[in-house]
Amino acid sequence: MSVLERRMRDVLGGFVARGxxxxxxxxxxxxxxxxxxxxxxxxxxxxxxVGGDSLFRIASLTKAVTAAAAxxxxxxxxxxxxxxxxxxxxxxxxxxxxxxLDAPLDDTVPAVRPITVRDLLTFRLGTGQLWVPGGExxxxxxxxxxxxxxxxxxxxxxxxxxxxERLGALxxxxxxxxxxxxxxxxxxxxxxxxxxxxxxxxxxxxxxxLEPLGxxxxxxxxxxxxxxxxxxxxxxxxxxxxxxxxxxxxxxxxPLFPxxxxxxGLLTTPLDYAAxxxxxxxxxxxxxxxxxxxxxxxxxxxxxxxPAQKAGSETFLGEGGCQHQGPFPGG
Numbered sequence: 001m002s003v004l005e006r007r008m009r010d011v012l013g014g015f016v017a018r019g020x021x022x023x024x025x026x027x028x029x030x031x032x033x034x035x036x037x038x039x040x041x042x043x044x045x046x047x048x049x050v051g052g053d054s055l056f057r058i059a060s061l062t063k064a065v066t067a068a069a070a071x072x073x074x075x076x077x078x079x080x081x082x083x084x085x086x087x088x089x090x091x092x093x094x095x096x097x098x099x100x101l102d103a104p105l106d107d108t109v110p111a112v113r114p115i116t117v118r119d120l121l122t123f124r125l126g127t128g129q130l131w132v133p134g135g136e137x138x139x140x141x142x143x144x145x146x147x148x149x150x151x152x153x154x155x156x157x158x159x160x161x162x163x164x165e166r167l168g169a170l171x172x173x174x175x176x177x178x179x180x181x182x183x184x185x186x187x188x189x190x191x192x193x194x195x196x197x198x199x200x201x202x203x204x205x206x207x208x209x210l211e212p213l214g215x216x217x218x219x220x221x222x223x224x225x226x227x228x229x230x231x232x233x234x235x236x237x238x239x240x241x242x243x244x245x246x247x248x249x250x251x252x253x254x255p256l257f258p259x260x261x262x263x264x265g266l267l268t269t270p271l272d273y274a275a276x277x278x279x280x281x282x283x284x285x286x287x288x289x290x291x292x293x294x295x296x297x298x299x300x301x302x303x304x305x306x307p308a309q310k311a312g313s314e315t316f317l318g319e320g321g322c323q324h325q326g327p328f329p330g331g
Contacts, residue, residue, distance in 0.1 A: 062265035084114035091168035126172035128181025190260020
């Protein structure tokens with residue numbers, strides 16, 4: 001065991017020893033070497049140990065994979081960053097925009113311009129998940145919490161077309177390009193990718209991103225014979241520990257809504273996702289060749305947001321506004 005691995009085990013193992021999580025895996029790739037430590041079990045109370053090939057729900061880490069899939073289509077000129085999405089997503093064409101965030105849903109003005117592919121990638125389409133102090137009863141925020149549009153980590157209860165129709169019945173919160181708002185842009189982007197590619201999002205992502213990178217254990221669903229490797233789902237119990245979280249998904253069946261944003265998103269292993277991260281670190285290259293151009297990866301890892309666009313999103317972006325700004329890692 002290397003010095004780095006011992007340090008990782010000392011720090012990460014404490015979370016398991018204190019009962020804060022049943023198990024965890026830590027992985028660092030540094031100077032051409034991969035260092036991995038695994039502590040604990042897949043489920044609370046014991047059972048199978050976790051490891052580099054254990055399966056986890058990765059939730060919003062799905063967003064970066066969705067962005068990479070979109071950039072594949074941009075490089076092939078199937079999509080263009082600054083073209084309107086209206087032709088492929090007519091449900092969001094001809095938008096109306098709230099006059100104020102706390103306004104009634106019918107108090108709107110016309111959008112000054114269409115939503116573009118770039119808006120989706122940077123979460124600047126004009127709508128999304130917001131946590132506004134004192135805004136719990138704003139009509140638009142109540143509408144966006146409707147289970148038909150947002151059930152949290154379990155995703156919508158409908159297919160992509162029906163979900164988009166429901167979203168399209170609501171006005172935008174902001175003018176396109178005006179502000180950053182979390183998550184929803186990635187789900188719209190997933191539908192856009194599927195329609196542009198003429199195939200289901202999981203099929204396109206698997207063929208054009210996962211398989212080239214050798215991510216054989218990653219997908220929106222996996223064979224039933226492999227699901228014994230899936231870690232349990234938990235939520236904090238309020239006293240420093242965790243409690244089981246019921247999972248409505250049957251993970252060996254295709255999802256009703258394959259979410260580009262991560263609700264419910266992809267299953268993967270630490271070693272698989274490390275392959276994706278190494279591709280980004282290598283500016284689009286991987287062991288079998290090249291997935292994306294250097295220019296695309298540099299675009300994905302650039303902060304695209306102005307201070308004005310970040311305003312009000314400190315819950316996600318922090319006071320410095322530089323973390324978790326969209327499906328483009330780092331911006």
